[in-house]
Amino acid sequence: MAYRTLSREYYGKNAAGHLRETLRGADKGKSIIEQLQLQRLLALIDQGNELAKKDLKHTHDKITQAMAEGRDDVLRSLIIAFGAILPFMVAAAWSPFTDLLGKRIQEGYGDELLEQILVSSFVANGLGCICISWLDKPNAPGQIIANQAREMPFERLGSTVLQFVAMHAENIFYDPVWFENLTPAQRKRLDTLAAAGVDTMGSVPDMPIDRNLSFDLPPITRIFDVGGET
Structure with missing residues (x-):
């Protein structure tokens, strides 16, 4: 149950990263100020997402290895x-x-x-x-x-x-x-x-x-x- 939940969260963060690349073009036609605000917001979200992915990957890798080795002590x-x-x-x-x-x-x-x-x-x-x-x-x-x-x-x-x-x-x-x-x-x-x-x-x-x-x-x-x- 925990591994399924962790996998869903980890791969969801990967998918979110791809979505933000699409959103970067959503400021077309807007004023310079609005474009700067949107791009700044997306940059902050992306920074947080990458940090979360780093932490989740560490945990995901440890549990994946333990499952592959048949260990239940992790x-x-x-x-x-x-x-x-x-x-x-x-x-x-x-x-x-x-x-x-x-x-x-x-x-x-x-x-x-x-x-x-x-x-x-x-x-x-x-x-x-x-x-x-x-x-x-x-x-x-x-x-x-x-x-x-x-x-x-x-x-x-x-x-x-x-x-x-x-x-x-x-x-x-x-x-x-x-x-x-x-x-x-x-x-x-x-x-x-x-x-x-x-x-x-x-x-x-x-x-x-x-x-x-x-x-x-x-x-x-x-x-x-x-x-x-x-």
Whole structure:
């Protein structure tokens, strides 16, 4: 699950690079100022995309090699199992700058090799699950986030994870019936989280998660670890 999610993110970044080459010609007929603004924006987006590709490639290469060698000591995962199918699905990989509590865990300097967290939802035996994965190394951001998830009360964990992925993941889909039946406060929260970091200033999504806000998700039945060194 994690490898599929990571591959989707990595090759999606490659496709995005080709799209921006097409967009570079979208300023034809516009004023000089508008052309400069568009080309500057595309250059910034391209810079961020290339840095993200570098980090994703490092992780993708390590997991690919481990899979080819039949090793399961490279990747660690935390599985959160729910008592019913979830009203949302997500498959995303990103470099988290903050943990579930809003504390800084990576700085994100241009010459820094960032660590990713891989989040996938799936259905097993008719029940919903969320898989949180990371490269197994000391003090990895994914390990920090997984430890926080283990310590969190089950009744708060599901809604916390939903807000966390809503803030970071672009590849997330909601059950339309469930979404339409959300309260105004719940829907506004998801909309606000989705817009976090969406600006031209290079901001990163780092909004605090409202752990007192519930989204009435199916109850969590158990959480358990998979992989890593034994």
